[in-house]
Amino acid sequence: MSKKLLISALTAALAGNFASVPRGIVAVRADGGNDVKALVDGVNRAFEQFKAEHTKQLEAVKAGLPAADITAKVEKIGADLDAFQKALDEHSVKMAALEMGGAGGSKLRDAEYTDAFRAHVKRGEINAALNKGADEQGGYLTPVEWDRTIIDKLVLISPMRQLAQVQSVSKAGFSKLFNMGGTASGWVGETDPRPQTATGTFKSLSFASGEIYANPAATQQILDDSEIDLETWLANEVQIEFAKQEGVAFLSGDGANKPNGILTYVTGGANAAVHPFGAIGVVNSGAAAAATADGVIDLIYDLPSAFTANARFAMNRNTQRDIRKLKDGQGNYLWQPSYVAGQPATLAGYPITEVPDMPDIAANSTPVLFGDFKQTYLIVDRIGVRVLRDPYTAKPYVLFYTTKRVGGGLLNPEPMRAMKIAANA
Template sequence: MSNRKHLLVAALAAAMTGSYGAVPRGIVAVRADTGDVKALIDGVNRAFDAFKAEHTKQLEAVKAGLPASDITAKVEKIGLDLDAFQKALDEHSVKMAALEMGGAGGKSLRDAEYTDAFKAHVKKGDINAALNKGADEQGGYLTPIEWDRTITNKLVLISPMRQLCQVQSVSKAGFSKLFNLGGTASGWVGETDARPQTNTGTFAPLAFGSGEIYANPAATQGILDDSEIDLETWLAGEVQREFAKQEGLAFVSGDGTKKPTGILTYVTGGANAAVHPFGAIETVNSGAAADITSDGIIDLIYDLPSAFTGNARFTMNRNTQRSVRKLKDGQGNYLWQPSYVAGQPATLAGYPVTEVPDMPDVAANATPILFGDFQQSYLIIDRIGVRVLRDPYTAKPYVLFYTTKRVGGGLLNPEPMRAMKISVDA
């Protein structure tokens, strides 16, 4: 069995280097030029089958009190062969992914010429005026479309609120939405009765302001000149981490001054409880002093109108999750159910749970849990894309990359959302 694995590994090595040579009978050569991974997968499967068979023999020998050193050595050797196949398969997958993402021989960038200009700008500050899509006369530089999209995508992955809420791009400094307050009246009449004028519905506006978020990472000119790193990836990583941290906090509890207005400020008793034309986000009592109860969770769920429960979910921080994971129903069943499927969230009383680190901890008079349809409740506004200003003068020998993004947010509709308020007294 071990010799067979050696043959498989040898065939794999020859295939990966392109020197196919004589391939043992029964072994399919991997064609590196076409990315055929069938032989790699077959090799992994065969090695794993051999591993399971020899491991079973090893366990049986141990139970029977027989010498198992030879079998153990064979199992370890097969394990090494299996690792070699899996490593080769993983490396092949990474290479294929890189090609798909625009590496050598892969798909071209949507704005390749402009991206090349951006790379030159990052290193030396050189720029072709004909390619400038920003305000070059002011020293500004609008980043390439692909780079801008990269940061935005990372923000969506990292910032839970961007995943949950409605996001809208706008082209103006402000954004205002009209809300129908109702009031339209009607009446029953006979065939010849008069039809007097009835009341007409009214509207009320709500403005969503935006603030500017910035990051200012630095690198020496020497690194920019000599390093072989992917400058776009490096800068995008620096920016997305800082932006995601600041945005996440503002979307939850921002005061609206030079930043988004956080959703918690619209909860009954909050700073903006009276701002929205439809009123405040209603609260539900937790049912215990400085604690959360199972009954409080059930009350929270059923206080939300059934029209909004289809896409409803819980949000809370990790400390709060630790508390609610211990809650049980009257039959002793845990309300919390972990997920055993990749990409699927855990559930609380049957509804998904999303961890939002910036939510408050459980404490008297705090609001640690939100439950509802976030898509219908909160609106995130992106004013423009990401801008980069290269500054080689302020902090010599460092080059600063002053990166900005204008973003806002506010309550779209309080009705699809409920908040749990922790009791002060039992």
């Protein structure tokens, strides 16, 4: 979408004419300051209209009046609000990635080896003097710049990599010790004997990992003749596949050749009894098949105050749609849109991150997580992304077999709570 068309769409939205906003708005990435301001204004204007129409809908339902037209209007405004918020969220994530030194046109930090890698991609050639790691199978470690490019792109796409703590390791496995306490002390007088006291104990926890791979292909003629940036092409192919696989594994992975997902550590989950500190606590939503405002408040206050400073909500877009309609006792909406560029929407004052692979709202599901993700979940990256160039298996295509070893697991259950869709006992 052109900049002129974007401004036209936003102007129409600000005038209240949401029917004229093209569906393509959800794919917009506004890089200019004026565009960002227009997105923020559009979100807030849409939310004001959403509140007004939603209130009319509720009043009509209470009065027993037909509400089909109002409901359709509310859903239409809600969809437009989603489009504006998604565009603003994408812009915010892109800004954050640039601030982290991620993908965004930064200068190559290893240009010489990158040039050699391009030669290797095209013809299978490589300058031995620049080789930073070859194995006996004939594969070469990718240049560190390309390695960083893939990781940067994963940060942009995989929400859990933005939220969780990421640890790079150089060994096959990773385990962590946990202090279980038990150290004793006592009061004594000046000349009283000091008998030996109890000593604390430790337990360890291993973090499961697996190998994730992608195997994109291109014809040899394209590699010979193309003027495209081969590194960008390869990175784009790989990051899409890796991000899809990781996104599911970090949430619900079963540990079989993949990480253990954070949801498996929730009370009642497959790994509820694995961590030395116990399982992630559950708070009921207050209704058998829906989220409630009281349930959201209970979820917030069940988390110890020591962990609320960096706490945030994680849920998918369908759940956000239902959560957006919740009000407190004074009739105020718990969900609030972004008021500043670079800041996410909030729920009861805490930021929300959209995680597409979270479950939908349904009886006994856990569609909402709330807490400090960096203290809760650990992603373990085996250092390096490796690519093997294979021009023989699928002639005339050249395969680029790309692998990365990654693991993950629960670091500490205490900074996190999960909302379970269930009535209060």
